[in-house]
Amino acid sequence: MSADAQISKPYLRRIVCTIGPVSDWIGAKAGFSDTLRFESDGTPEALRVNASIQKTLMGMPDPSKIDIYNLSEATRNAMRNSLTEITLEAGWRNSELHKVFKGSVLSVQSQRSGPDIVTSVTALPGLGAIAQAAVTKTYAAGMPVRDVVRDIGEQITGIEVKAQMLKDIPGVIGKGGWSFAGSAKDALTELANEYGFSWSVDDNLLMAVGDTAKFDGMIELDGESGALINVAPMLQGPMQLQTGVSINAIYAPGVIPGTTVRVKSTIAGALSGDYRIHTARYNLDCYSDSWTMALESFSLFNG
Numbered sequence: 001m002s003a004d005a006q007i008s009k010p011y012l013r014r015i016v017c018t019i020g021p022v023s024d025w026i027g028a029k030a031g032f033s034d035t036l037r038f039e040s041d042g043t044p045e046a047l048r049v050n051a052s053i054q055k056t057l058m059g060m061p062d063p064s065k066i067d068i069y070n071l072s073e074a075t076r077n078a079m080r081n082s083l084t085e086i087t088l089e090a091g092w093r094n095s096e097l098h099k100v101f102k103g104s105v106l107s108v109q110s111q112r113s114g115p116d117i118v119t120s121v122t123a124l125p126g127l128g129a130i131a132q133a134a135v136t137k138t139y140a141a142g143m144p145v146r147d148v149v150r151d152i153g154e155q156i157t158g159i160e161v162k163a164q165m166l167k168d169i170p171g172v173i174g175k176g177g178w179s180f181a182g183s184a185k186d187a188l189t190e191l192a193n194e195y196g197f198s199w200s201v202d203d204n205l206l207m208a209v210g211d212t213a214k215f216d217g218m219i220e221l222d223g224e225s226g227a228l229i230n231v232a233p234m235l236q237g238p239m240q241l242q243t244g245v246s247i248n249a250i251y252a253p254g255v256i257p258g259t260t261v262r263v264k265s266t267i268a269g270a271l272s273g274d275y276r277i278h279t280a281r282y283n284l285d286c287y288s289d290s291w292t293m294a295l296e297s298f299s300l301f302n303g
Contacts, residue, residue: 050285057257168213
């Protein structure tokens with residue numbers, strides 16, 4: 001193997017966690033103007049950061065949890081007393097970092113674990129914006145549902161709307177139009193149930209995709225290369241009907257709900273194939289073997 005080939009291989013995992021004031025709905029009230037940056041790379045000199053990040057294509061995900069080890073008392077107090085925004089990036093020392101999570105902090109708690117003090121941060125993407133946003137509007141018959149979704153998203157302060165993240169949303173508003181008065185979250189959910197698409201907020205970005213559509217791109221998870229850990233059927237009911245598949249793999253940047261993975265299993269060959277991802281959980285830690293993602297794909301929404 002050439003020297004260039006050796007250098008190009010990923011090595012020394014790296015996590016960067018940035019905490020700063022929430023800009024969308026708290027602003028100056030946060031009282032925490034400084035941005036803190038913690039880097040974790042598995043070396044004795046760095047802080048340990050581990051994360052369990054939740055993402056879904058179906059509404060708001062469960063809260064994500066990020067643990068930071070052995071912060072100073074002043075830093076712990078500042079984090080606990082201020083509502084802040086948190087961003088997590090992950091990658092390798094010899095490659096660029098990729099954003100894994102960005103959201104608003106729900107809670108900060110510190111406790112002792114053996115010789116360490118662990119500060120646990122729970123957070124949700126777009127928490128403040130989604131909680132505060134309201135929609136009171138009527139949309140005319142014949143208006144594409146995609147345009148309605150975009151309009152609702154643009155009314156949510158702090159949430160970004162990009163055309164490429166509104167993918168193949170079917171239908172037009174029916175005869176008599178469509179009226180709504182309530183939270184933006186409930187408006188999007190009602191539309192999704194009626195017209196057949198899924199929506200979520202990821203890294204403060206609105207995502208919506210038709211029930212059988214997929215975002216562009218394909219990432220291969222091959223058991224022979226070690227990228228795929230295992231794939232198994234999801235079974236339900238007394239008849240053990242298969243409702244989808246669960247996939248465990250080494251963390252790969254770019255695998256998010258709505259994208260497609262190509263599974264090549266050397267053990268469960270019958271489950272090899274292309275799957276649209278509906279939920280994802282990333283478990284990242286530079287100080288253990290945890291550098292994985294757990295994915296779910298549901299048959300009902302794969303067309």
